Amino acid sequence: MRICLLSYRSYRYSGGQGIYLRYLSRSLRDLGHRVDVISGPPYPELDNGIKLIKLPSLDLYAMSSVRRLFINPLKLNTFPSLVEWLGTMSGYFSEPLAFGMRAYDLIRNGTSNKYDIVHDNQTLAYGVLKIQDLGFPIVETIHHPVTIDRDLAVESATSLKDRLGLRRWFSFINMQIKVARRLSHIITVSQTARQHIADTYEISKDKLRVIYNGIDTDIFSPSPKLDRLENRLLVVISRDTPVKGLRYMLEALATLRQQHPLELIVVAKGTDNSATQRLINTLGIRDYVKFIDEIDTAELVHQYRLATIVAIPSVYEGFGLPAAEAMSCGAPVVSTTAGALPEVVGDAGILVPPTDVKALADAISALVISSNKRKHLSEIGRRRILQMF
Numbered sequence: 001m002r003i004c005l006l007s008y009r010s011y012r013y014s015g016g017q018g019i020y021l022r023y024l025s026r027s028l029r030d031l032g033h034r035v036d037v038i039s040g041p042p043y044p045e046l047d048n049g050i051k052l053i054k055l056p057s058l059d060l061y062a063m064s065s066v067r068r069l070f071i072n073p074l075k076l077n078t079f080p081s082l083v084e085w086l087g088t089m090s091g092y093f094s095e096p097l098a099f100g101m102r103a104y105d106l107i108r109n110g111t112s113n114k115y116d117i118v119h120d121n122q123t124l125a126y127g128v129l130k131i132q133d134l135g136f137p138i139v140e141t142i143h144h145p146v147t148i149d150r151d152l153a154v155e156s157a158t159s160l161k162d163r164l165g166l167r168r169w170f171s172f173i174n175m176q177i178k179v180a181r182r183l184s185h186i187i188t189v190s191q192t193a194r195q196h197i198a199d200t201y202e203i204s205k206d207k208l209r210v211i212y213n214g215i216d217t218d219i220f221s222p223s224p225k226l227d228r229l230e231n232r233l234l235v236v237i238s239r240d241t242p243v244k245g246l247r248y249m250l251e252a253l254a255t256l257r258q259q260h261p262l263e264l265i266v267v268a269k270g271t272d273n274s275a276t277q278r279l280i281n282t283l284g285i286r287d288y289v290k291f292i293d294e295i296d297t298a299e300l301v302h303q304y305r306l307a308t309i310v311a312i313p314s315v316y317e318g319f320g321l322p323a324a325e326a327m328s329c330g331a332p333v334v335s336t337t338a339g340a341l342p343e344v345v346g347d348a349g350i351l352v353p354p355t356d357v358k359a360l361a362d363a364i365s366a367l368v369i370s371s372n373k374r375k376h377l378s379e380i381g382r383r384r385i386l387q388m389f
Contacts, residue, residue, distance in 0.1 A: 001033045002114065004107070004136075006128070007121040008099035011042035016238055016321055017121055017143065018044050020213065024119075025050045027214075036115070038106065040099045055102050057081075057095065060088045080105075091168040097175060100125025107131055124176035132183070141187045142180065142208075144318025144339065145200040146173050149243050152315055156242040177201045189213050190340030193318040213319050215328045215389045219297065222330030222382060223305045231260060233364065234307035234331070236267040236300070236322035237314075240276050244268075245313035245336065245354060247279055252313075252361040254283040260368050263288045265303060267295060304329035309367050309374070312341060315354045320344045324389055327381035332374040334363045344389075348381040 005025055012018040021037065026047045028035045036051045037044065041059045046052050058081055060068050068088060076082045080101040087094025104127035107118070119139045120128050132138045150170035157163040180186065180201050186208050188194050198205045233253070237244040246266065253264050268291060280286050292303070304310065310326035312335035317323075320341045326333050333349035335341045342351060350367065352359035367374050 001116040003028055003033050003035050004115040004118045005035065005037045005121065006039075006099075006103055006118065006123055007037070007044070008040045008096050008123045008125075009042055010037070010039040010044035010121075012045060016319075019321065020141070020143070021121055022046060023214065023216070038103055040095065040102075053106070055099065055106065057098060057102070058084050058088075060084065061095075091165055093169050093172045096123045096125045096172055097127075099123055100127025100130075103127050104130045107136070108134060122176075124179045126175060126179060129179055129182055137185075138183055139185045139187060140180065140183045141189075142193070142197055143189055144193045144316070145197050146170070146176065147200050148196070148316045148339075149241065152242040183207070185209075187211050189319040190343050192340035192343060196318075196339075212389055213321060213324070215324050215385055217328050217386055217389075220301055220304070220325045220328035220385075222378070226305050228308055228331075229306050230308060231262045231368070232306060232308045233262055233264045234267070234303055234310045234326075235264065235313065236303075236310070236326070238268070240268050240274065243314065243316050245315045245338075246276060248355055248357050248360060249311055249313040250276070250279055250283060250285065250289070251357045252311075252364065253288065254285050255357065255361040256364060256368075257285060257288060259365060262364075262368070263290065265307070266291050267293075267300065267303060269293045300325070301329060304331050307331050309334055309364055311360070311364065312336060312345075313354075313360060314338050314341065317341050317344075323349070324385055328385040328389075330378040330382045332367055332377040333381060334360065334367065336360070345381075346384055348384040349377060 007021050010018045010021045021044055025035050025037055029049050036053055037046060038053045038055055040055050040057045043054055076085055080098040084094045084098035100123055115136060118131055118136045121141050122143055153166050154163050157166055181203055188197055188208055188210055191210055194208045194210050235249055240246055256262050280289055304326050310331040310333050312323045314336055315338050317339040323333055323335050323344050333345060335345045335349050335351055336354040337351045338354040350363040352363050
């Protein structure tokens with residue numbers, strides 16, 4: 001089959017959607033399909049035999065606010081670019097909307113790109129409906145309802161101005177809900193996400209099919225030649241946003257340090273001026289927290305293999321890829337019960353309520369002092385991933 005994959009931004013370090021796109025395109029190629037990926041910047045890393053069609057945007061979030069304001073008017077010579085700029089300058093996240101317009105124009109005007117199916121990776125833009133109107137079968141993946149991210153971000157905001165700004169930024173969700181209701185074939189990645197999407201978007205569950213994310217268990221595997229380090233905690237998050245719950249892990253670390261000489265490795269981008277860094281300073285744990293940014297798969301696997309314990313402090317997850325990856329590498333996992341994490345972790349890890357710092361700290365402490373319990377979770381965690389994902 002000739003398959004087109006759409007994704008408005010697909011760089012692996014921009015979030016889990018880029019990782020999803022890479023693995024999906026690779027697997028479809030291995031099954032013998034011809035796969036084209038149409039993506040806006042930042043662009044994905046793809047395997048050989050997969051065609052990347054770059055769909056340039058203004059990429060305004062890579063610019064300073066001053067540069068956005070005084071952008072070269074010649075760059076606004078198309079309607080999608082004008083929409084992208086006006087939306088961004090008014091505080092609206094307009095990338096999905098503008099990408100959908102560009103993707104529609106590209107596919108409509110293409111002479112050789114006659115696809116048998118078009119798969120959209122949660123762009124959910126009006127342009128996707130217009131592609132459907134051209135006669136292309138559309139399959140949509142919705143990883144989880146972004147309304148959850150919005151609500152948590154607004155709840156965490158410290159001023160009325162910030163709350164209003166966040167509601168404006170997330171208002172693209174209204175478009176996504178309208179588009180989702182008009183699509184017939186929607187994939188999601190867990191039973192929990194299926195229920196939440198159906199409830200939030202008011203879509204029949206019959207339109208939503210669950211296909212769990214897969215784990216490459218040959219790559220994400222334990223190493224018999226490598227001993228795990230003592231007192232080393234690991235958290236892997238794509239972005240430091242409220243939904244990932246990093247603040248609760250940091251608060252738990254401050255408590256744990258009173259009993260155990262633990263250090264925390266965070267695979268995420270750390271910003272010196274961020275609220276997270278201020279919290280680290282307030283808690284007095286700066287010397288015990290290290291951020292690692294933009295590591296490749298081999299280094300990520302290495303970090304999983306070194307960790308004494310991998311913690312998943314999320315407030316919500318539509319799936320929870322780091323939990324599955326860690327378990328596949330034989331790392332003992334302490335996770336919250338947020339979202340789909342109980343589906344992924346099951347009884348092969350320790351589960352605690354989200355935002356409960358004491359419960360998180362107590363669970364980690366229990367594992368730190370029991371090598372037998374860590375060994376048991378390592379074995380059953382790996383076995384669960386081999387069987388289910």
